[in-house]
Amino acid sequence: MTLISSLFKYLNVIINLVISMKKMVLIDGNNLMFRSYFATAYTGNLMKNSKGLVTNALYGFANMVNKVIKEENPSYILVAFDKGKSFRREEYKDYKAGRNETPDDLRTQMPIAREMLDAMGIKYFETDNYEADDIVGTVSKWCEVDPEWDALLVTSDHDYLQLIGDGVDIKLLQTKGFVKYNRDTFKEAYGINPPEVTDLKGLMGDSSDNIPGVPGVGEKTALKLLQEYKTLDGVYQNIDSIKGKLKEKLVDNKDLAYFSKKLATIYINVPIPFALEDCKYEGPTDKLDDFYYDLEFYSLMNSHKVKEEVHVDNEYKILDDFSKVDKERIAYYIECDKENYHLANIMGMGIYDGKNAYYVEPSKIQDFFDKTLDTIKYTFDLKKNIVLTNRFDTNTIYDVNLAAYLLNKITKDDLATLMNNDSVSVPLYHDIIKNKLDIKEIVTTKAKYIYLTHDKYIDDLNAEEMFDLYTNIEHP
């Protein structure tokens, strides 16, 4: 018999090598949208697009989903949503009673999240009276029983821990970062097996879902009991070995404990009208960029869409001969290598004179300003440039940073923010420094932007009657 069993083992290994595991990522859509919404709602300043549509949760959601795709590289994805009133509410009308109502600003974004998933090429599912948990639970069980499939659950909801199983892992999102558990690491961390999470909730309850549990029994006590007796049944079979007040509480609340366990148990038989294979993920559709464009998530777009007024192509030349430059007016942008410019070194400068863009090396910058004393200049963050060049005579009469500030635009000390919001794509300063990008094209594009948008900003300042404020108070 040993020969046959080792042959089987050998075959198993071959089979496992030949069948590549299908990796399914299961995402709790409601959980991610809520997290994303509340992550940025506290400031009171909700992200909106220019049509007034609130988009903060969608932005975070898109980023979170993209991150999961990048980190996990799944070939199958399913996002689950809640729909209608949970069946648990019918059994227990106080289920999730303590929760505040979903804010309107979040509610309006929910249907759009589904549209966005369509554009992203990701399958989603929702069905009346079931929560996202139940859908994920059902599908994860399919993966568990099928050796071909592996599943990864993505959520911050601890209830999902009960679904961990053979080939079913969880990526539990936390305030910062995440923690991954499989069956073994979970047992190590909690001392109980994943299915016993329901027994745990049966004992200790769950305040966020308003599941009662046994009054007076918290996580510590509950874990101790389960580590000893394994399940709720085990506890009650051995109730006489338990002493004192604890025994009293358990006995008095036996029905409550079992009821709580039931409430906490994720349903795994939701009727689902499709198969695992239908969740194949093949990348975003070609409608995604348009979708992002409408929401004004420019930084997520792959190609840049450029508005008519600001057509910026990225050609430039290296500046060697100053006489070539149009002497009447130019825009310049200086990039330095640290945020605190008192300590920084100049990395390079881009200039644009209305016709051509030029890149100026650091060593040539002082010379350039010496030879262009009379030229009117525009820039971004004049104060920084004064410190960097240590000169006050650059004849700079316009600073787009100040203009944008007065117009209540968000600048964050980085011209890229303004430009990206104006649909001109350019990397953020942090990316430049972090990834050591070549700045020649970047600084010349920035200089071009400053030049071309000058008239519009001045018009806007005048329209808002803040031109005097700019000229007489802010700029000097």
Add this chain to the structure above:
Amino acid sequence: MEIKGIKCDASILKSMSVEMNKQIEEIQKSIYDLAGEEFNISSPKQLGEVLFDHLGLSHAKKTKTGYKTGEDILEKLVNEHPIIPLILEFRKLTKLNSTYLEGLTKYIMPDGKIHTIYKQTLTRTGRLSSVDPNLQNIPTRDDLGKLIRKAFLPCNTEFLSCDYSQIELRVLAHISGSKELQGAFIRGEDIHTRVAADIFNKPMSEVTKNERRTAKSVIFGIVYGISGFGLGENIGVSPKDAKKFIEKYFELYPGVKDYMDMTVKSAYDSGSVRTLFNRKRSIDELFNSNYMIRQSGERMAMNTPIQGSAADILKKAMVEIDKAFEVNNIKSDMLLQIHDELIFDVVEEEKEKVLNIVRAIMESTVKLDVPLVISQDFGTDLYETK
């Protein structure tokens, strides 16, 4: 100003730090004695355990992460156990030490100066902020914290500080058109005593220090739009009593109430408010479905025109002073801006001249319905200055 920088003596900071560390160690020892054990006082978790589990003091809420040990909680327990005031002192000293003594030292550049960066595009009101390091929040009131100012020294002869007295209240008096408020300023009265006298219904000469302090809090509370609850917390009375103060104030100064109401209404209509120099601030919070957020939007609507106008005025003065210095060939330097105050590094021979130029400009850069009053002081280091 940034390029000039302000001289800061590292050795003074260092010796203060050494002193302070000694004090901190002593307090730490006393705390350990009283607690009967050693623990990490800076860890809220451990502190909570010691105070509420071991010493059995009455505690407030227990959160997921442990007991709350914030200053407000400890303040309430001050009389329950001698360890509490020591812990508050410990926290204060460690904060002073790390934020200012050690914190400032690392910003002193090779030229012996600190070069801050003034952010001109950060705040929503139009005020400047100072970062890396923040020179706008060096302690001025606290006896111990004030000593840090001794480390800041002039490069010329001495410092001159010129400060707008109650500029925000004067701006409020002007914008609101409240005749009563304006009257107080025009008559040159001490505004807080005046308001105290009105609220407590007694002649100005009989107002006590406490009453004046209360009136001051009420006034500032109104300028910042705080609620009865917030004010109550500030001055230690019930929210109901605090609300009564606010109502009495509005009764006596109806111009102010009308102005506040009008401003909020106009903010809802246009989605924004303006300062005296037309600086615009959009307030999206007003259109949020969340009540609390809308309330905070209303506070911004009331406060921004006041704070923003004050910021505009000071910026305008700075621009004019700079020009005047150039025209008059002044060698003294304008060094720091601390919200309503300007600090100059003055050359001996120019003392009179600089003072006159600065005062004249600050007082007259804008003509309001009430006078703008400047207070000034000279000093050999920043501690001696005001």
